[in-house]
Amino acid sequence: MKMFNTRSKLIIIFVMVFALAHFVAAGDIGNSYGYAWMEKLGWISFNGGGAGVDYGITVGEAALSGYAWSEKTGWINFDDSGSYYGVTNDGTGNLSGYAWSEKLGYISFDDSGANNYYQVTLIDSGIVKEYKPGTITLRTGTTLRTGTTLSPGQSEVVRSYFSGYAWSELGGYINMDDPEALYKPSTEYYFVCGTNNIYDIDGNSYPTVQIGDQCWMAQNLMVSRNADGSAVNGTGDTDTTPPVAYSDGNWEAVEGYLYNWQDAMNGSTAQSAQGICPDGWHVPSHDEWTDLERYICNAEGNADCDTVFPKDTTTTGYLGTNEGTELKADAPVNGIGTDPNGDDGYGFAGLLSGNHNFNGSFNNRGTYGDFWSSSENGSDAWYRSLDSSNAGVDRVSAGKGYGLSVRCLKD
Numbered sequence: 001m002k003m004f005n006t007r008s009k010l011i012i013i014f015v016m017v018f019a020l021a022h023f024v025a026a027g028d029i030g031n032s033y034g035y036a037w038m039e040k041l042g043w044i045s046f047n048g049g050g051a052g053v054d055y056g057i058t059v060g061e062a063a064l065s066g067y068a069w070s071e072k073t074g075w076i077n078f079d080d081s082g083s084y085y086g087v088t089n090d091g092t093g094n095l096s097g098y099a100w101s102e103k104l105g106y107i108s109f110d111d112s113g114a115n116n117y118y119q120v121t122l123i124d125s126g127i128v129k130e131y132k133p134g135t136i137t138l139r140t141g142t143t144l145r146t147g148t149t150l151s152p153g154q155s156e157v158v159r160s161y162f163s164g165y166a167w168s169e170l171g172g173y174i175n176m177d178d179p180e181a182l183y184k185p186s187t188e189y190y191f192v193c194g195t196n197n198i199y200d201i202d203g204n205s206y207p208t209v210q211i212g213d214q215c216w217m218a219q220n221l222m223v224s225r226n227a228d229g230s231a232v233n234g235t236g237d238t239d240t241t242p243p244v245a246y247s248d249g250n251w252e253a254v255e256g257y258l259y260n261w262q263d264a265m266n267g268s269t270a271q272s273a274q275g276i277c278p279d280g281w282h283v284p285s286h287d288e289w290t291d292l293e294r295y296i297c298n299a300e301g302n303a304d305c306d307t308v309f310p311k312d313t314t315t316t317g318y319l320g321t322n323e324g325t326e327l328k329a330d331a332p333v334n335g336i337g338t339d340p341n342g343d344d345g346y347g348f349a350g351l352l353s354g355n356h357n358f359n360g361s362f363n364n365r366g367t368y369g370d371f372w373s374s375s376e377n378g379s380d381a382w383y384r385s386l387d388s389s390n391a392g393v394d395r396v397s398a399g400k401g402y403g404l405s406v407r408c409l410k411d
Contacts, residue, residue, distance in 0.1 A: 038171040041072040063088045064099075073171065074102035104170050193410065194347070200278045201225050208410075209347035212295035214288070215410035217281070218349050220256030227279050232263050244356050244403055246365065258356040258403030261381045264372045271375050277408035284409040286375035286382040287311050293393055296323045296346060313377060318392040325391045328352070332366055341388055348407075350386045356403025370404040 033056070036044045046057065046068050057066045057078055064087040065079035077100045078087045087097045099107040193215035197205045200223040209218040224243060225231055232243055243257035264283055265275040275283040284292075290309050297305035302321045309319055318324075327350045328342025342350065354365035369386040376382075377397035383404055385394035398404070 036068075038070070038073070041070065041171045044068055044070040044073060044076070073104050076101045076104075076107065198278060198281065198408075201227055201229060206408075209349075211292060211346050211348065212299075214292060214295075216292075216348060217408045218347055220254075220351060220353060221259075221276065221406040221408060222256035223276060223278075224257070226266050226276055227274065232259070232266075232276060244362075246362065255351055255353045256405060258353070258362075259372070259406050260356075260403055261372055261400035264404075264406050265374060268374075269376060272409075273374050275374065276406065280411050281408040282411055283372060283374035283406060286313070286373045286377075288409055289371075289373055289382075289384050292327075292348075293320060293323050296326050297321070299346075300326065313382075316395050316397075318387075318390050318394050320392040322391045324386050324393045327393065328369070328386050328388075341391070342386075351405070352386060352388055353405050358399070358401050370398075370402075371407050372404045 033047045035046065038044055057064060057068060063079060067078065068076040070076075087099050101107055193208045193210040195208075197207055198217065199205055200221070202223050202225060204222055206221075207218040209216050222245075223232075243259050243263060245257050246255060259276065263276060265273055268275060271285040272282050272288065274281065277283060290311050293309040294305045297309060297320055300322060302308070302323075308321075309323075322343075325341060325343050326345035327348045328344065329349045329351050330342045330344040332352075344350075350369045350371075352364075352366050352369040354368060355363050355370045357363055367388050371384050371386075373382040373384065379400075380397040381400050382395070382397045385396060387394060
């Protein structure tokens, strides 16, 4: 064992889904679509394509941008950068500031100084608890629209719908839920592996990386609860140790926790089980680790990759030519240990975080990086190890009570 007071007033209540577990940043959203109904002035179009122009509403981490349009209101601008107004977002779902309609003038998103009925908010912060075929569930428990897979493991889209009413002195109520509407205003949210982060149930943010057909977390897991909210407490471990971590400064953001196998798997013994990973992600199996190794082997131009990295349960030890070097981070973890001799050629950034022993001791920090698989090997479980002094990848199994790092793989 290798040891993230005006001329008119407006209230819009948004029900929005934020794809794949994060508060959406500018650039994650395409054009908005659909129509709202203003009782005095008729339709307001959110559909840029229908007008033959490129517009739509984007909700960013700090501000809204883009345009809506109707013949009687003209352009409604949500982003007036360079002036003192514009609609902003505080990052928790509270919107403030002003939009501008070329024919109606100012539209207030924040009248909290007089009557907070006019405070525009996003109903949920947007962290997704569950993203599976057929359902998307926010952490509040609200079930929202169905997600559509565009390209498995690479990009996905969720269409989010506006609901509630807006109000303008000149235009009257603006109904986002008009029963006679052809379709409600909506906005599309995208998750792109390698661009967007994924969040766990504790709100920790992880970068992602696309390597071949697989989408990996590019950082070690550091969650203290299972995706259903239950505590990770060492149940089933021979010494009942909960997830452990190094006590010095920056471990959380860099090294994550070390989990025994039972905790990593949340009690499951199934290959590719979700385990402790966020919804829509899982603990990679023995063969899925092999797929990663084979991809890098082929990408590096090495020979006989399927033979060098066989999908069997008999081959062990250091395999490959330089695949371990390409998976390793290119700097010592927290400044500890020798040069890992890593190139991090594919963005996996494998950290040499060592492991945790049955007796409570830590081992080999800065020398080895050990990562669980979800596959058993008799009474043990398979894992992969990266070694500061070896360019290959070590295929080995260990007792389930050891504490190793976890990297989640997207379903």
